Amino acid sequence: MSSRLIAVYHVRSDARAIDSRANAIAVEQSVEMPLSAIEDQSILDEIVGKVEDISDLGNGVFAVRIALSADTIGTDPGQLINMLFGNTSLQDDVTLHDAEFPDDLARTWQGPHHGLAGLRERTGIKGRAFTCTALKPQGLAPERLAELAARFARGGIDYIKDDHGLADQNYSRFTRRVEAITAALREVERETGHRARYVPSVTGTLDAAQGYVIEARKAGLDTVMVQPMILGLSNFQHLTLFNPMVAFFAHPALAGASRIAPALLFGKIFRMLGADTIVFPNHGGRFGYSPDTCRDIARTALGPWHGLQGAVPVPAGGMSRERVPEMLDFYGPDVMLLIGGALLDARERLTDETAAFVAEVKGYRYG
Amino acid sequence: MSSRLIAVYHVRSDARAIDSRANAIAVEQSVEMPLSAIEDQSILDEIVGKVEDISDLGNGVFAVRIALSADTIGTDPGQLINMLFGNTSLQDDVTLHDAEFPDDLARTWQGPHHGLAGLRERTGIKGRAFTCTALKPQGLAPERLAELAARFARGGIDYIKDDHGLADQNYSRFTRRVEAITAALREVERETGHRARYVPSVTGTLDAAQGYVIEARKAGLDTVMVQPMILGLSNFQHLTLFNPMVAFFAHPALAGASRIAPALLFGKIFRMLGADTIVFPNHGGRFGYSPDTCRDIARTALGPWHGLQGAVPVPAGGMSRERVPEMLDFYGPDVMLLIGGALLDARERLTDETAAFVAEVKGYRYG
Numbered sequence: 266m267s268s269r270l271i272a273v274y275h276v277r278s279d280a281r282a283i284d285s286r287a288n289a290i291a292v293e294q295s296v297e298m299p300l301s302a303i304e305d306q307s308i309l310d311e312i313v314g315k316v317e318d319i320s321d322l323g324n325g326v327f328a329v330r331i332a333l334s335a336d337t338i339g340t341d342p343g344q345l346i347n348m349l350f351g352n353t354s355l356q357d358d359v360t361l362h363d364a365e366f367p368d369d370l371a372r373t374w375q376g377p378h379h380g381l382a383g384l385r386e387r388t389g390i391k392g393r394a395f396t397c398t399a400l401k402p403q404g405l406a407p408e409r410l411a412e413l414a415a416r417f418a419r420g421g422i423d424y425i426k427d428d429h430g431l432a433d434q435n436y437s438r439f440t441r442r443v444e445a446i447t448a449a450l451r452e453v454e455r456e457t458g459h460r461a462r463y464v465p466s467v468t469g470t471l472d473a474a475q476g477y478v479i480e481a482r483k484a485g486l487d488t489v490m491v492q493p494m495i496l497g498l499s500n501f502q503h504l505t506l507f508n509p510m511v512a513f514f515a516h517p518a519l520a521g522a523s524r525i526a527p528a529l530l531f532g533k534i535f536r537m538l539g540a541d542t543i544v545f546p547n548h549g550g551r552f553g554y555s556p557d558t559c560r561d562i563a564r565t566a567l568g569p570w571h572g573l574q575g576a577v578p579v580p581a582g583g584m585s586r587e588r589v590p591e592m593l594d595f596y597g598p599d600v601m602l603l604i605g606g607a608l609l610d611a612r613e614r615l616t617d618e619t620a621a622f623v624a625e626v627k628g629y630r631y632g
Numbered sequence: 633m634s635s636r637l638i639a640v641y642h643v644r645s646d647a648r649a650i651d652s653r654a655n656a657i658a659v660e661q662s663v664e665m666p667l668s669a670i671e672d673q674s675i676l677d678e679i680v681g682k683v684e685d686i687s688d689l690g691n692g693v694f695a696v697r698i699a700l701s702a703d704t705i706g707t708d709p710g711q712l713i714n715m716l717f718g719n720t721s722l723q724d725d726v727t728l729h730d731a732e733f734p735d736d737l738a739r740t741w742q743g744p745h746h747g748l749a750g751l752r753e754r755t756g757i758k759g760r761a762f763t764c765t766a767l768k769p770q771g772l773a774p775e776r777l778a779e780l781a782a783r784f785a786r787g788g789i790d791y792i793k794d795d796h797g798l799a800d801q802n803y804s805r806f807t808r809r810v811e812a813i814t815a816a817l818r819e820v821e822r823e824t825g826h827r828a829r830y831v832p833s834v835t836g837t838l839d840a841a842q843g844y845v846i847e848a849r850k851a852g853l854d855t856v857m858v859q860p861m862i863l864g865l866s867n868f869q870h871l872t873l874f875n876p877m878v879a880f881f882a883h884p885a886l887a888g889a890s891r892i893a894p895a896l897l898f899g900k901i902f903r904m905l906g907a908d909t910i911v912f913p914n915h916g917g918r919f920g921y922s923p924d925t926c927r928d929i930a931r932t933a934l935g936p937w938h939g940l941q942g943a944v945p946v947p948a949g950g951m952s953r954e955r956v957p958e959m960l961d962f963y964g965p966d967v968m969l970l971i972g973g974a975l976l977d978a979r980e981r982l983t984d985e986t987a988a989f990v991a992e993v994k995g996y997r998y999g
Contacts, residue, residue, distance in 0.1 A: 296769035298973035312771035341836050343862040344799045351885030355919050402663035404679035432711045469708050470866045471838035495710040497864030499837045518718030521888045552722050606665035
């Protein structure tokens with residue numbers, strides 16, 4: 266039999282109907298037609314999805330394990346998500362809970378070029394968490410964003426990423442923004458010796474995004490941010506493959522988390538396709554993820570998996586300096602802490618507040 | 633004030649919390665930071681989202697209308713969905729229910745190049761529904777798919793689309809498939825005079841998809857199918873813009889319908905970006921859409937809207953010949969009926985069953 270991956274769905278159903286519902290999902294995610302109409306035995310044997318296990322999770326929810334043929338996917342990441350959840354995403358009694366990949370499939374796209382180990386080597390940061398902040402609000406001109414970036418850099422921050430809303434708008438063209446911010450950060454580096462890394466958000470079509478990556482490289486940057494679910498997974502992977510010197514932050518926009526389990530989408534799929542860091546909503550912030558979900562994301566992104574580099578978890582979304590010790594306690598040192606709005610809210614004290622954030626992370630003693 | 637679009641969210645909340653929840657969404661989908669940290673009055677006035685109305689829909693659900701600045705979007709479709717639902721898609725108490733666009737924004741991407749009027753002109757089919765079927769299962773070699781296509785064509789079908797699982801797999805390479813199927817359909821046309829149109833599914837990265845469109849054009853095809861949510865909306869629009877002679881079928885894979893209202897996503901956004909036909913799950917089939925949802929999708933796709941061409945609704949997903957009169961009664965003549973598996977299930981009678989489907993559609997008298 267050809268190579269198989271396992272998709273694990275959580276299905277709301279009554280107990281009497283779950284067998285037929287599980288078989289219907291197996292058909293939907295493979296041949297999508299009545300099996301009675303299939304004349305070819307090899308397709309029935311090799312291509313049709315097979316229900317491998319059904320277990321009752323209680324409260325009317327069942328875990329259904331379905332084996333899918335890896336041949337239906339080939340090497341296209343878009344086809345991977347299509348076969349895992351394309352049509353079934355339209356059925357609201359099902360979430361895609363997890364997937365297990367045969368080794369050759371998991372390694373098809375090579376995973377992060379840099380990941381945790383690469384970011385540590387590149388920055389020289391060992392044994393502690395990375396620090397990160399976000400440039401915002403939308404609507405500021407490049408020069409104003411550059412001033413903010415310089416003030417963050419004077420506070421000693423490691424990474425400064427674009428807010429995910431910054432794109433190539435009239436009020437802040439990508440090219441002008443990259444020029445202004447890199448110039449400002451070089452100036453701070455000359456003065457203080459500290460190099461903060463700017464991470465611009467690359468958006469648009471694949472071709473536009475590749476153009477932005479080239480501009481970022483020309484400006485001396487080595488990291489960019491992408492929103493894989495908006496760019497499209499095939500295009501995201503293409504960008505990482507053809508820009509091996511660049512580290513990629515993956516942003517979760519449009520990831521519709523309630524229908525695809527975040528540990529699978531961010532920790533496995535984004536990583537598998539080349540994300541070096543994984544930005545996700547931390548528990549207790551503006552989003553509804555539980556501590557367990559967040560721990561799963563971080564463990565999945567970092568853990569040994571098919572020989573791929575670990576991707577750095579970046580819990581974010583309404584974090585503040587007060588939460589630093591608790592977050593480091595929770596995640597340990599292999600993490601990037603991202604505080605945006607709360608630092609900006611310090612206004613004229615932004616640099617001091619950034620420095621306090623950085624000092625807290627640098628001074629923390631891991632248990 | 634700059635141009636604004638209106639996003640309408642449905643939010644689960646208790647009545648006491650809805651004001652602050654609505655304001656939080658307005659901030660999340662615009663500046664994504666504490667307003668207290670914004671010094672620039674023009675950003676507070678122009679860029680920050682504004683809650684325009686909250687109405688109680690009952691059962692703990694509220695409709696929240698939020699005005700968003702069109703300047704944050706520019707001309708990038710990925711940025712459109714990012715600003716409408718990027719981060720909020722991660723919050724499971726919210727669905728994106730609808731959006732209203734200022735005229736200049738709705739016309740930015742020009743909509744369907746062909747749409748209903750173009751497909752009628754191109755095919756010469758007037759005053760009746762179009763007929764369509766799907767080639768499957770996955771795993772069949774190109775020659776076998778071509779045999780099926782020929783049998784459908786002998787039955788007089790108008791359009792034959794790829795199953796959305798067909799991509800560029802080892803067992804059925806795109807190029808070989810297009811060659812084999814177009815050759816088979818030309819042969820049927822020579823014999824019978826009937827030209828059935830083959831609609832291959834184009835997948836992969838933007839560049840790969842563009843390559844497939846070129847191959848399809850070289851083979852004499854004038855229609856292709858795309859999965860916009862998997863390709864990425866920016867890339868989808870780019871394809872439609874640069875291939876104005878090609879009609880585009882939009883397939884709903886990965887559209888996660890419970891979080892974005894289908895009438896908005898399919899009927900407005902896919903149409904706005906250039907979809908000529910809109911494939912969606914019909915009520916009473918394998919998916920959970922209600923008749924009201926389906927009627928909304930069809931009306932939205934076809935209705936007068938910012939001067940754009942109407943897109944042809946294609947209700948599908950487990951349809952059968954028995955349902956033809958009811959569906960034509962429900963949708964009227966401006967529709968494409970798509971029956972796949974049920975025709976294939978006729979096996980050796982496939983051509984006869986197709987001919988009966990076609991005769992039923994041609995002979996139907998609209999009330």
